[in-house]
Amino acid sequence: MLMNRDKSVLLIVDVQERLAPAIHDGERVAANCVWLAGVAQRVGVPVVVTEHFPDKIGATLESVKAATGGAQYVTKQCFSAQSDGCLAATAVQERRQVIVCGTEAHVCVQQTALELRWAGKEVFVAADASGSRDPADRELAFARMRSHGIEIVSCEMVAFEWLQRGGTELFRGVSRDFIR
Numbered sequence: 001m002l003m004n005r006d007k008s009v010l011l012i013v014d015v016q017e018r019l020a021p022a023i024h025d026g027e028r029v030a031a032n033c034v035w036l037a038g039v040a041q042r043v044g045v046p047v048v049v050t051e052h053f054p055d056k057i058g059a060t061l062e063s064v065k066a067a068t069g070g071a072q073y074v075t076k077q078c079f080s081a082q083s084d085g086c087l088a089a090t091a092v093q094e095r096r097q098v099i100v101c102g103t104e105a106h107v108c109v110q111q112t113a114l115e116l117r118w119a120g121k122e123v124f125v126a127a128d129a130s131g132s133r134d135p136a137d138r139e140l141a142f143a144r145m146r147s148h149g150i151e152i153v154s155c156e157m158v159a160f161e162w163l164q165r166g167g168t169e170l171f172r173g174v175s176r177d178f179i180r
Contacts, residue, residue, distance in 0.1 A: 013102030017058025101129035
């Protein structure tokens with residue numbers, strides 16, 4: 001199945017100040033979350049951002065905040081944002097496809113993705129915008145999610161599927177500003 005911008009929402013999970021430095025290749029993960037959020041906003045895909053115990057783990061990274069102007073922010077205590085119930089009044093509830101990225105891949109990203117899938121959503125995890133402290137945990141999470149019908153994709157896969165075609169003003173603008 002293809003990702004469609006009219007059916008999608010981007011869910012950025014827990015890319016927070018005190019956790020980010022511990023994530024393996026964390027700067028790249030955060031940069032890819034920022035990049036994907038920018039593309040989402042350009043093509044009209046709503047963005048939802050979760051924060052897990054922000055009073056303890058810190059707020060969302062400033063770079064992500066800057067890229068997600070107008071996003072819905074929710075706080076949570078459960079590892080799974082779906083289980084926590086904080087997604088109920090967001091675009092995640094309204095849209096059929098959920099593109100998930102963030103940290104940690106084997107904890108909050110995985111638990112949220114699995115529960116969204118079990119709730120009937122089409123779930124895609126952007127691998128290059130998702131990370132864990134230990135790369136082995138990240139890879140195990142992707143394998144497990146895959147086995148439950150979750151698509152593991154890259155940021156560029158998401159962008160090009162949202163765009164659907166070249167030769168348009170939208171494609172030229174996204175290509176000029178975002179495509180690497």
